[in-house]
Amino acid sequence: MKIKNDLFLRACKKEKVERTPIWIMRQAGRYLPQYRAVREKADFLTMCKTPELAAEVSIQPVDLIGVDAAIIFSDILVIPEAMGMHLEMHEGKGPIFHHPIRSEDDAKMLKDIDPTKDLKYVLDAVALTKKELKGRVPLIGFAGSPFTLLTYMVEGRGSKNFSEIKKLLYGNPKLAHSLLNKIAKAVAIYLSAKIEAGANAVQIFDTWGGILTPDDFREFSLNYISKIISELKRKDEPVIVFAKGVHYKLKKLSKCGADVIGLDWTMDLKSVREKIGKRVALQGNLDPTVLYADESKIREEAKKVLASYGKGSGHIFNLGHGILPDVNPENAKALVRIVKEESMIFHSKN
Amino acid sequence: MKIKNDLFLRACKKEKVERTPIWIMRQAGRYLPQYRAVREKADFLTMCKTPELAAEVSIQPVDLIGVDAAIIFSDILVIPEAMGMHLEMHEGKGPIFHHPIRSEDDAKMLKDIDPTKDLKYVLDAVALTKKELKGRVPLIGFAGSPFTLLTYMVEGRGSKNFSEIKKLLYGNPKLAHSLLNKIAKAVAIYLSAKIEAGANAVQIFDTWGGILTPDDFREFSLNYISKIISELKRKDEPVIVFAKGVHYKLKKLSKCGADVIGLDWTMDLKSVREKIGKRVALQGNLDPTVLYADESKIREEAKKVLASYGKGSGHIFNLGHGILPDVNPENAKALVRIVKEESMIFHSKN
DSSP states (O other): OOOSOOHHHHHHTTOOOSSOOBOOTTOSSTTSHHHHHHHHHSOHHHHHHOHHHHHHHHHHHHHHTOOSOEEOOOOTTHHHHHTTOOEEEETTTEEEESSOOOSHHHHHTOOOOOHHHHTHHHHHHHHHHHHHHTTSSOEEEEEEOHHHHHHHHHHOSOOSSOHHHHHHHHHOHHHHHHHHHHHHHHHHHHHHHHHHHTOSEEEEEESSGGGSOHHHIIIIIIHHHHHHHHHOOOSSOOEEEEETTOOSOHHHHHTSSOSEEEOOTTSOHHHHHHHHTTTSEEEEEEOGGGGGSOHHHHHHHHHHHHHHHOSSSOEEEEESSOOOTTSOHHHHHHHHHHHHHHTGGGSOOO | OOOSOOHHHHHHTTOOOSSOOBOOTTOSSTTSHHHHHHHHHSOHHHHHHOHHHHHHHHHHHHHHTOOSOEEOOOOTTHHHHHTTOOEEEETTTEEEESSOOOSHHHHHTOOOOOHHHHTHHHHHHHHHHHHHHTTSSOEEEEEEOHHHHHHHHHHOSOOSSOHHHHHHHHHOHHHHHHHHHHHHHHHHHHHHHHHHHTOSEEEEEESSGGGSOHHHIIIIIIHHHHHHHHHOOOSSOOEEEEETTOOSOHHHHHTSSOSEEEOOTTSOHHHHHHHHTTTSEEEEEEOGGGGGSOHHHHHHHHHHHHHHHOSSSOEEEEESSOOOTTSOHHHHHHHHHHHHHHTGGGSOOO
16 A cells, blocks of 8 residues: 655655654553543553554544654564563563563573464554555564663663663573574564554664673674564665664764664764765654753753754654653644644755 | 873863873773772772772772873762762662752751861862872862752752753742752862862763753753852862753853863764864763673774864863773773873974
């Protein structure tokens, strides 16, 4: 099916666009009353596992906020769960694995996955969402990076100091690499299956790569991201890598095979574009808390982001991290409208 | 009193040293059984407020770990407390202000401080520690940056998204600036009084500056750090600024008046030295979790840090953040020994 609004896909490939496309990380989420209404009927994991519900909330922000891409409602931790770990989602406390991976024996419990069986519910949700979108906007699939997934699997719950994952990296790097390899393999076939099911692009979230030193980031995170991208079965579906807090190794990051690098709000778009903008498109990077402000401040800050990237294609507007649950949806809507209005002048008409 | 081991002070001023000095952020802390023994007799704030106990734990790491500087045992939140806020320290949950500052009326409750009265206990602790150190090593005093203190005062407790402080910055920047001014004034006279009481150097901790965009960091944090340094009453006592997560605006940061910039473990010492190393000395930046590893890994990583800074003076070895409470003290001791051994070759003998 031809996609009517393909601005997002064109920007990912640095093709000419009439205006800068925008979508919002966590756009299918708790800040929307319509999302909370669905969430009242089912818990988080049930929503992930029920294609009708996942499709419903994935499409909500397209209708309600006006974004230029949908992202499938799911969670990065469905992979560890499919590998055999028992996952609990706690409102407030976040995800919990009661039996985290700490030893070689723990690691042996993890099985190889077959996404068409173990994660069929995600693929069904992708197919259904795709169908219900009727080609209005592209659909993005996603996964966590191997290092980010391993961090959750080893820590078992939210962590402040990341003691357990660091103990593994420094104490038993061989086991860490073997686990990262196994997870990378799972992520590669999972994302390939998502593309096969209809995703028009995929994003890899490296939420925790930024807790590493530059050398460790390359060794334990970036290498496995590159591996996944090289193994992906795709036609021309773009790959986005969002590595929060990774302000170093930008040149290496830009060579991982991704079409787009996502940036958090502490990065200067202009100087990153100067460094790596010839090779990749850039996504980001408004501070998510700007959406707490009034419309004039939102406009001011959105214009700063647009101006920082500057003229020409290759920019996908987004927040520098997920939208916060207590943001007024009207402000998200205003941001989308503002970016549509204000970005025209950065793209030439001919 | 002449200081016998003044390596730290010389390195701060980029003077010639025989080897690289080392101290460890949070070196007077829970990882030491001898600290925990004191802590069992008194709660955290009582320890801060009892000069004999504060002096005892401040000196412990000099005796037990062999560091080249002592830092006075205290907490950055004694300033908001002295300004009139009720502070509670919870093991595990961290500090809590039950009545955070959210409005102009809340702000009016904050009084100007006179450190010689309101924080006499800190000055007494500094004087006593200084006396009991008998000139063995220098004594460092410290304070939080105005932005970091304001973040705690506004959030009221640990925060993940920093929603409340950002709402203040974006919603009422005038009030934010007025509060930052008031806090900066308090920090400047507090640090001046600490120097007067005997501190040989002071460190300003900007724990939360890194949650800001580069522009906001300059506006809401760096400006006030510069203001404090320009108002400090000091002779030749060096000033260290540690701004965790601040990987941008390095040139501006190096011009804030500080003698030393402290770096977290995500920064590349070599490239930072190239950028700003002519103007300032650098402190840091071993990943604190390396102290979970065995001695050979600790040596390998410590050597990497030393080599990254390279030859010549102007480097103070430290962790890139505070030492973690579950680190084996033997590993801290090993690190200090290793740095003393391995750093000689980076300093010429003549």
